[in-house]
Each structure stands twice: as C-alpha cells, then as structure tokens.
Amino acid sequence: AQSHGHGQVHIFMPKKARFVFDELTLYNEMHLALENNEFELYYQPIMNANTQEIVSAEALIRWIHPVHGLIPPDAFIPIMEKTGFIIEVGKYILNEVLKQQKRWEMFRFKQIPVSINVSMIEVETGNFFNHVEKKLAETHVDPELITFEVTEGKAMESEKSTLNEFHKLHKLGVKISLDDFGTGYTSFSYIKKFPADVLKIDRSFMEHILVKKEDQRIVQGIIELAHNLEMKVVVEGIENLQVVELMASYGCDYLQGYYFSKPLPSFEFQKFLR
Ligand code: C2E
Ligand code: CA
Ligand code: CA
C-alpha cells in the first residue's frame, strides 16, 4: 500500500482518525500562528432591512496559513475553546477591532458598530468584563461601537456569575447579541434575564424559508418575541432578493448575508464605509 503514495494511505484511514490528525496539526501550529500574525479579521456588512444601507459589521476570524491557505474558523475555534487558547485569541480579536475603530475614526470613515463573536469560556474563565473595560478606557473607543455576540445555546447554560458579567458589560454601554437564535432551547423566563439588545436568527431558517411555511411562522414568531422584549432582530444567511423582501415584510430590523456581501478583508470592506 505504501508504494501507492501518500494519497492512497488516507483512503484506508477512518474519517475520524484523519480529523484527529488535522486537529493536532492545527493545535501544534496555532500558538506560533498568533505570534506570526497569521490570524486576520474579515468583516461582513449588516444592513438596514428597509433602506438596505450598512449599519454595522460582524468581525469573523480567518487563519491565513502559509501552507494551507485560508482556514475557516469552524476548523480551529473548537480546538481553541477546548484548550482555552481562545482566551488569548479573543484578546487579540478585541485589540484588532479597537485598532480598526481608531483607524476608521482617524481616516474619517463612517464609524459603525462592530460585532465580535465571543466564546462562553472567555466570559466564564477570564476577567472578561475587566479586560474589556480596561481596553475601552485605554483606546477611548465608544462602547456603543462594540457588540458581543454569544451563541444562544451556550448563553442559556451560563451560571449566575457569567450572567452578571453580561449585565456589567451591558451597563458599560457595549451591546449584547444572542447569536444563532432558534437552535437552542431558550426559555421565556431566561431570555428576560439575559441583557440582550439584539437577537440573531440562525441562518438555517433561511435555507428553505421561501417554501417552508413552518419556518416562516417560526421566524415571524421570533421577530415578534424579540420586539416585545425590546430587542432588535438580525437575520443572517440572506442570499437573495426574495428573502430580503420577505424579511422586510416581517418587520425584521437588520439583514446579513452573501446577497449583500461575503465577509471581506478590512481593506476591501472599507468600500462600504465611503
Ligand atoms: P457565526 O457567528 O454564526 O457567523 C456567521 C457565519 O455565516 C460566518 O461563517 C459567515 O461567513 C457565514 N455567512 C454569512 N452570510 C452567509 C450567507 O448568506 N450564507 C451562508 N451560507 N453563510 C453565510 P464563518 O466566518 O465561517 O464563521 C463560522 C463561525 O465561527 C461563526 O459563526 C462563529 O461561531 C465562529 N467565529 C468566527 N469568527 C470568530 C471569532 O472571532 N471568535 C469566535 N469565538 N468565534 C468565531
Ligand atoms: Ca456571529
Ligand atoms: Ca450566527
């Protein structure tokens, strides 16, 4: 079998084993990658559903690997979460976004809020609130220009102390967004306790929204619930004009998706801010 070369060997390896190998490679390389500045933030515009003007952006991390090229976050974020390295990377991401805000201010671009994805373990383990407060004070970036997105399912499992971190952040003036909403099991009593300003409907609902009446009713229900709780609604995964129009007719506030733009390197994204 060896004479058949590298590619052949893989055929006989169970899928899982290959994945473990990849994970280990990424794990071994990620620390140096941070030092070597191989991580880059891409920005995806979020639009006003009625005017279709840009209102904010989501920062999404990419690993620009010198050999493998662009590695998507789903390949390495889970490893970073498991190992706790996400805490360090999270600090890097916040720094980058704050620097970006300063640059936009300096060059007189339109300044818009940027959403940062945070993993629950950053909030549970680190001194998340203290760190954010310190960084905002150091850089003089308006807290209103920062939104933290946290996945619904994970947020709802949080302990009292973690919930308290979110309340402190909220009082500081940063915005909190419940990401991937509709994929977890949020109870109505819990969502009232969680200081969210924004609810992001998971993009899985958009896949068949034009034909699935059930998904249409669920999405309308979520929008109504969010508005009753004085939250804004973002729908992500918008890929065509019919869905734009349907979501606007539902009274959804903001839209995000490939129809408007893929996530872009900051240099290209800035065209949206002119
Ligand atoms: P997410 O927070 O739900 O991010 C939205 C994902 O949907 C992004 O994938 C984005 O590129 C993709 N997307 C946006 N519009 C469309 C669309 O119209 N159609 C389709 N099919 N997809 C669309 P991405 O960038 O690969 O990120 C995947 C996940 O990785 C994110 O899901 C988030 O959970 C995590 N992630 C990304 N960046 C960070 C980060 O800086 N920190 C942490 N902790 N997690 C991150
Ligand atoms: Ca997100
Ligand atoms: Ca999401």
Ligand code: CA
């Ligand atoms: Ca997601």
